[in-house]
Amino acid sequence: MSLPTDFIQKYQRLLASQAPEFLTSLAQAPTAGFRLNPQKAQLEQVNEDLSQPITEVSNGYRGKIDGHSIDHLAGWIYSQDPSAMNVAQVAQPQAHERVLDLCAAPGGKTTQLAALMHNQGLLIANEINHSRARVLSSNVERWGLTQTVVTNNSPAQLAAIFPHFFDCIVVDAPCSGEGLFRKDPTAMQYWSLDLVQQCAQRQQEILISAMQMLAPQGRIIYSTCTFAPEEDEQIIAWLLDNYPLTVQDLPRPAGVDSGRPEWGNQQMELKKAWRLFPQHYAGEGHFICALQCTETASSYQSSQEPYHRSNWPDQQLWQDFEQQTLQNISWPQLLRQQDNLYCPALNPETLASSKVLRNGLKLGTFKKKRFEPDHALVLALRPDQFQQVFDLNSSQFQHFVHGEALILTQNLPKGWIAVSYQNKIFAWGKVVQNQLKNFLPKGLRQP
Template sequence: MDKLVLPKEFKDKYQKLLAKKADSFFTALEAEPKKAFRLNPLKADYQEVSYDLSKPVDGVEDAYYGEISGRDIEWVSGYVYSQDPSAMYPAEALGVEPGQKVLDLCAAPGGKSTALLSALKNEGLLVANEISASRAKNLRENIERWGAGNCLVTNEDTSHLAQKFPRFFDAILVDAPCSGEGMFRKNHDAVTYWSQEYVLECSNRQKEILNEAVKMLKPGGSLLYSTCTYAPEEDEEICAYLVNELGFKLVKTKVSVASQGIPAWGENLDGIEYARRFWPEDEIGEGQFLAKFILSEINNEEVVTNSKQKSKKRVKKANKRLEVFTKAEKELVQELLADFNLPNNFDFSKAVKSKDHVYIPAVEDVSQIKVLNNGLELGVLKKGRFEPSQQLAQYLGQVRQEKVVELQNQAEFEKYLHGETVRTEEKLKGFVLISYQDKIFSFGKVTGQVVKNFYPKGLRV
């Protein structure tokens, strides 16, 4: 990697802010970045992976230092997620409980969303939103791989989402778009678009996002604010904005690693020491800031009232979008499902059909918002037959299965990822789950001894 060259304006700023500590900060920015991954506790026997689990990330459940590959079966089957170790702490700090309604407002590529889904343990709801359409597609793929069925993936503007979900969530995570100073060591290109003007632009955008986020949080609900920058304008100063302008109170989190928030940079707020700054010299990971808040006041009542008045109309429109799901069609789906072991939380009675897609919705009324995935897609009805979805295969990976074709070696695994057929000696027929190293990652269909490939074209290598 090329040597990191910091902008003079950046160095001058932090020399002034950090004084004697500035030299150790700049030196730490030249060190090698750390890499880590999390295991997926939703998957069957999830700790049976080929990676070294001897170096845990302090204070983060199922997280370890080490590097993984996106070509490995552990990644393809959703058993692991590669994530910067510092970036693991915001989801941990939010302290989500099973059964809660949670929003990940700026969710792509999905690291924090998958961690929140792990914490929810198949109970409650996660809405994972991303305003960028291209990044939202990547978010959907990563969440699908994780194998949870209780997530709504949206591609929405924050203000539209706020109209849809007034005072709805128990907890919200806002990992806000920022100037990216914390990524300088890991991604030298991040330096090229940095300027003090950009820092201030990001600060204004963060306030706009939070102005809408507060409308979606229940009174007494939790908000976790985080960035991957060191800038006080985007960190402690935003904390002051949340407390002084939006009715929040800073609270302690279960994250005790890293450094405290700096009072002088945040108007000496009560509780600013509860915030956490991940400096490179802390030797945890890349740059990160986090702070947790409780909403102590009711704000924006007019917006909330107006949104509730619209909700009845939305329900009627949503119902029109659903098609009649006939008894014969339901039997087709149930016939396929009967071949597999289903997780305890599976409830077919809630299944619906739209444009021949059969799914179990995480949210019933999704009118007037852009939805990429709602809950658990079971598959597609096609002229008297039912074809299961890739998401269903990953979801079924939560429990051990019997109707499985186990690929015998790395070459077969790579052939399947490429979209090729494989052969089997198993006495099976019809749709089967495909596994490698006892990790389910797709569907196939057996005819004779040939397994037709159902790994999605968009995921093929």
Template sequence: MNLPQTFQEKMKNLLQEEYDAFIRSYEEEKNQGLRINTLKISIDEFLQMNPFTTEKIPWVKEGYFYPGNERPGKHPYHEAGLYYIQEPSAMAVGEFVDPKPGEIILDLCAAPGGKTTHLASKMDGEGLLVSNEIHPQRAKILSQNVERMGIKNAIVTNETPERLAARFRGFFDRILVDAPCSGEGMFRKDEEARLHWSPENVALCASRQDGILDHAQSMLKPGGRLVYSTCTFSPEENEGTISRFLEKYPNFEIEQVEVYEGFNHGRAGWVENAAPNIERTIRIWPHRVKGEGHYIAVLKKNDGEEPPRFKYAKQKLDPKMLKAYQQFAGETLNISPSGYFIAFNDQLYVLPKEVPSLEKLKVLRPGLHLGTFKKNRFEPSHALALALSKEEAKNVMDLSAGSDEIIAYLKGEVLQANGSKGWHLITVDGYSIGWGKLAGNMMKNHYPKGLRWMGNK
């Protein structure tokens, strides 16, 4: 592998006797992982129907390695949101954030959504998850992944940390800052990261990280947890960033957390003016575990100002729209999502309870998208289908993952079917994947055009 020469020299100086083992890891095949989405399926249920060759990832109970010659991203179970394909080391971050059901959580730099969807599964649909991404195109991908995994209690925003901090001072129980970085830890799997690496970019990233943390800390409640992570080896962006942060904010401390076998600790000798207990931070090395490079720091905010009183969102929509939805729900569902209903133009959403006002923020997904109000009738969204279990729909058409029918459905084709007229939840081996609408013996396909399989996928 063609690694930047300056990078090699830097790592040899840092790692010394471990350097040869580190460099050899670049000649090995990268490790692939998938994380079971426990919002939709239990671990045991998935393993009983698991079509892949998998091996347990030791540091996350829902995580499994799979071999590079298998393609779980091209399987109907992926479209049903039964798992998320995620780099194995990256799965450790959600474990250290460790959100609890009912808490208020912020993922500040969330795209493409691996860590956000992990946090959501741990919250089990309770509480509020705000997932933010500053870049608009990446925010759209984040929103799509939140939808695919059937997450009901997430808000996706496309904002700067500064604007969020102005709105949410002292609001969150836990905050994840998976910071933009020089990406050294991803060199084995990402050629772009290798091509764009330079010492100047490392310095630029470190400066940017300082600014992001400045805003993040102000949004955390006293007693809350802030987890900082990167996918780089650079001490300037890891121990250095955390040491600069703790010097500026002495009301924070590095928490002592249990680490998994093979994980390493932060190095005080790699930066000037290292913070006390910097060795409590965590380093993941590709020559020590089956994963790429990561750095994680778990911080606790010991005290701070009491948060201000927040203005909360209120239900806001045309009564005709709500009536149309309620008619649809009565005909189609055995349950009805609860919370605050809100309309964005002709789109209907249900927000988690206790959501703060979202006015004047760039919001891509304000909670669970229920559907669209069209000419006094209601058409359900793909997001609603993916958030439902088969027991929550009155009419279900179940297709086998190995059948020609599921492939036809994913390609957008009309299916032959019998049953009650109207909306049917389409499932794959019992797990929701989309909508169909039955008229006569023809099931009209409502799988979104932008997601449809093309050719022989």
């Protein structure tokens, strides 16, 4: 790997005697990690190696996973760099809070925040890039989240909708990507000193919108995957100079360095920030700083009107499906929009001017004389919330993930049924005569 000359010279100047160890670490192999989904995973049934827990991260482990495994398909695990796991852990969102993941794709921090919130409260996961927002939405679905809204807006657009609304905002800002050089060597091709300055300007613009959405006494967690002081300490110094914020002093895990005041206008509060250097912490490069707003008054009150069940065309189709297929569920609210049925996480009227990819849980779609459940529903429910779960053997699983229907040798009641493998639910099936029809989405099928 050939590091850019300007990069080498810059960090030789900044790190002085520490530079050789730092630069050498960038030539080493990248790290890998994964998290378990506490809403689903049973430790004794997980196929992955759990011998290397990350003690400072809830449900975090070091090691590589198979993205085609049943654990992944069923939403039991999520691949994530160990350093990046610390961002949501620092945020410590509470179950009752309103949380915003402002630059959320592909979804590692979103799924981790939701896990820490016990899939309660309200979590809005936003991504400005549409294709990346779709990946984010699919990971939210796979994780089985029901209290999460996925939006595809600019930070400024969201700020107009949610003034002073969020108790906690995570800004994992787009950056120059220096911390990912080991993981993605192509990042070095795009790196330049000018790119660092451009990213710093963009980060300030994002944070201006974020601060407009932060509630009094709210927390903002700023992070990047770069080493650049212009995007790290200097951004925090700028925030402290312009907004009523204080840096939270959080205990640093072993191997995590403190921020460098000398890189941020001698702002001594920067010692409370975290720097994750790969020569000291077994992860990729990261910067994390948690700040709290010192304002105490709010003139904004959100409108969270409940949505009551109401009659809609073909309501009996849903009721028949629910009675025949599900159990032990009480829906807090149901909403029909066009031919789709939802259990929304947020009043759709609040989101009327935003681009929404997912609002809570999509239950399914009304089609001609039938109700067809959505893939999100089968991934969101516990095994005991289905009347029937059909567990495949190894051969049946291989055929099913290819998209094939199965010939049944045992009698099963006709209709919809949850399909599992190794007792891990991952798809809907429909029993028709002696066949199990396959409703695993085409995009999830494996060759």
